[in-house]
Amino acid sequence: MKKLFLLLLLSSCANVPQIDRGHLAKRMMSLEPRPEEATFKNEVRAFRETAVGGSAAVGGGCGCN
Amino acid sequence: MVVTNKKATSILLGFIVLIGQMQNAFAEMMQKGRTKLKVLANLYHQNSNDGAQVVDNFGREEANVFEPMIFIEHQINENTAINGNFVFDAWSAASDTKLDTYTGASGGSSIANQARVSGTFGVRQEYGSTEWHSSFGFSSEYDYRSFNGAVGASKGFAQDNFTLGLDLRYYADAVKLFTDISPASTARISDFLPRQILNVSLSASQILTVKDIVQLSLDFIRATNNLESTASTVLVNGTRESEDLPETRARYATGVKWVHGVGDTSALHLNYRYYFDQWGADAHTIGANYYWSVRDEQDLIELSTRFHKQTKVDYYADSFSAAHQGFKTSDSDLEDFSSYEVGLAYDRSLGDKKLFGIDLENVFFNNGVTYANRTNGLRYAFWQSSFAFEF
Numbered sequence: 001m002k003k004l005f006l007l008l009l010l011s012s013c014a015n016v017p018q019i020d021r022g023h024l025a026k027r028m029m030s031l032e033p034r035p036e037e038a039t040f041k042n043e044v045r046a047f048r049e050t051a052v053g054g055s056a057a058v059g060g061g062c063g064c065n
Numbered sequence: 066m067v068v069t070n071k072k073a074t075s076i077l078l079g080f081i082v083l084i085g086q087m088q089n090a091f092a093e094m095m096q097k098g099r100t101k102l103k104v105l106a107n108l109y110h111q112n113s114n115d116g117a118q119v120v121d122n123f124g125r126e127e128a129n130v131f132e133p134m135i136f137i138e139h140q141i142n143e144n145t146a147i148n149g150n151f152v153f154d155a156w157s158a159a160s161d162t163k164l165d166t167y168t169g170a171s172g173g174s175s176i177a178n179q180a181r182v183s184g185t186f187g188v189r190q191e192y193g194s195t196e197w198h199s200s201f202g203f204s205s206e207y208d209y210r211s212f213n214g215a216v217g218a219s220k221g222f223a224q225d226n227f228t229l230g231l232d233l234r235y236y237a238d239a240v241k242l243f244t245d246i247s248p249a250s251t252a253r254i255s256d257f258l259p260r261q262i263l264n265v266s267l268s269a270s271q272i273l274t275v276k277d278i279v280q281l282s283l284d285f286i287r288a289t290n291n292l293e294s295t296a297s298t299v300l301v302n303g304t305r306e307s308e309d310l311p312e313t314r315a316r317y318a319t320g321v322k323w324v325h326g327v328g329d330t331s332a333l334h335l336n337y338r339y340y341f342d343q344w345g346a347d348a349h350t351i352g353a354n355y356y357w358s359v360r361d362e363q364d365l366i367e368l369s370t371r372f373h374k375q376t377k378v379d380y381y382a383d384s385f386s387a388a389h390q391g392f393k394t395s396d397s398d399l400e401d402f403s404s405y406e407v408g409l410a411y412d413r414s415l416g417d418k419k420l421f422g423i424d425l426e427n428v429f430f431n432n433g434v435t436y437a438n439r440t441n442g443l444r445y446a447f448w449q450s451s452f453a454f455e456f
Contacts, residue, residue, distance in 0.1 A: 015223050015224055015226040015272070016226060016272045016274065016275055017224070018224060018225075020275050021272070021275065023275055023276055023326055023329070024272065024275065024276070024278065024326075026326075026332075026358070026362065027358075027365060028326075028331065028332040028356035028357075028358055028365060029276075029278065029324055029326055029332050030324075031270065031278065031280055031322060031324060033356055033365065033367070034365075034367065034410065034412065034431070034433075036103055036105050036134070036136055036451065037105065037410065037431070037433060037449050037451065040105070040107045040132070040134075040447070040449060041408075041435060044109065044445070044447065045373070045406075047398070048111075048398055048404075048437075048439070048443065048445065049348065049373055049375060049398065049404065050340075050342070050346045050348060050375050050377075050378060050398060050399050051318065051338070051340035051346070051348035051350065051373070051375055052284070052286060052316060052318060052340070053282070053284035053286070053316070053317070053318020053319075053320065053338060053340055
C-alpha cells in the first residue's frame with residue numbers, strides 16, 4: 001500500500017495531456033463502466049457481508065448493523 | 066424468515082444506500098434540455114438452511130426480491146443537472162411470518178409478501194474542474210423508514226490528472242424491532258425507534274499513463290442507536306431471545322482500484338479493500354473485472370469475479386449459555402466466512418430508435434447475471450436487465 005501511495009504521488013508529476021486521453025475516455029476505462037448495475041451489486045454485498053466501504057453502499061437500512 | 070426477514074428487508078432497504086451514488090449514475094454533463102432515462106429490473110434469490118438467527122431453529126433464509134428502479138437525469142443548463150431515482154420493490158421470504166403471525170406487525174396481514182417505496186432527488190453542478198452535488202432521499206415500509214441527505218464535491222488538479230473527492234451522507238432512520246419473543250406467542254413489535262448513520266468518504270484518482278488509472282478510497286461510517294436487526298434472534302440455553310448489540314458501531318475501510326487498458330478494445334479492473342470495525346470484525350476483499358468492447362466498440366461484455374473473507378464480530382455465536390453476559394448475535398452475515406462470486410453481463414447498443422413517436426437516442430439494452438456462494442451455507446444469485454435511452 002505504501003509503494004502504491006508513493007507511485008501515486010510520483011506519477012502525479014507525469015501528467016497525461018488532455019489530447020492523449022482518447023483511450024481513457026472509453027467507457028470500459030471509466031472507474032465504473034456500469035454504475036447503476038454496480039449499485040445493486042454493492043448493496044447486496046454490503047448487506048450479506050459485515051464489511052462495507054470502497055463503494056457508495058456504506059450504510060442505511062434496518063438490516064445493516 | 067424472521068431473520069430472513071431481516072435479511073430480505075436489508076436487501077430491499079439497501080436502496081437507501083444509493084442516495085449518494087445516484088449523483089454519479091450519469092456522470093457526464095449533457096446538452097441543455099437533454100434527458101437520460103434508465104429502467105433497471107433486479108431479480109434476486111437467496112437460499113440457506115444455516116441461519117442460526119432464525120427464530121424457529123430451522124435456519125431457513127430463503128428470500129426472493131423483485132426490485133425495479135428508474136433513474137432519470139435532466140440537464141437544466143450547461144452547468145446544472147437534476148436527477149431522481151425511484152424504487153418500488155416487492156419481496157417474499159420463507160419465514161417472514163414466524164413472528165409477525167403473533168404480532169400483526171404488518172396490520173394483521175401476512176408479511177410474507179412486502180413492498181417498499183423509496184426515492185431520491187438531487188442536483189449536480191459542474192464548473193471547470195470542480196463538481197458538487199447534493200441529494201435528499203426517503204424510504205418507507207412497515208418496519209423501517211428513512212430520511213437521508215448527501216452532499217459531496219470533487220475537484221481536478223494538474224489538468225484533471227488528479228481528482229480528489231469528498232462525500233458526506235447522513236441517515237435519520239427509524240426501525241421497529243421485535244421484542245418479548247420468548248415465547249413467540251407473546252411477541253410484539255416496537256414503535257419506531259431512532260437510528261442514525263453518518264458516512265464520510267474520501268477518494269483520490271490519478272491518471273498514470275494513457276492506459277492506466279488508479280483510485281484510492283477511505284470510508285468512515287458511524288452508526289448509532291438500535292443497531293439490532295428486525296426479528297433477529299439468539300438461542301440462549303435453548304430459549305430464543307432477541308439479539309442484543311452495542312449502541313454504536315464505527316467502521317473503517319480503505320480500498321484501491323486499478324484500471325488498465327489491454328489492447329485497444331478491452332480493459333482489466335482490479336480492486337482490493339481492507340475493512341475493520343469497532344465490533345471486532347475485519348475483512349479482505351479482492352475483485353477482478355474484464356471488459357471487452359465488441360461490434361466496433363458499441364457493445365460491452367463484462368466478466369467478473371470476487372473473493373471476500375471476513376472474521377466474525379466479537380458478539381457472534383451460534384448459541385449462548387445462560388451464564389453469558391454481554392452482547393450477543395447469531396446473525397449469519399456477521400459470522401466468520403468466505404464468499405466467492407462470479408458474474409457475466411452484456412450491454413447491447415441499439416443505436417437510435419423511434420418509440421411512440423418519440424425519437425430516442427443512444428438506446429441500450431443490458432443484461433447480466435451474478436452468482437455468489439458463502440462458506441457458511443448462503444447462496445444467492447441475481448439477474449439484472451435494463452433499458453436506457455436519451456431524448
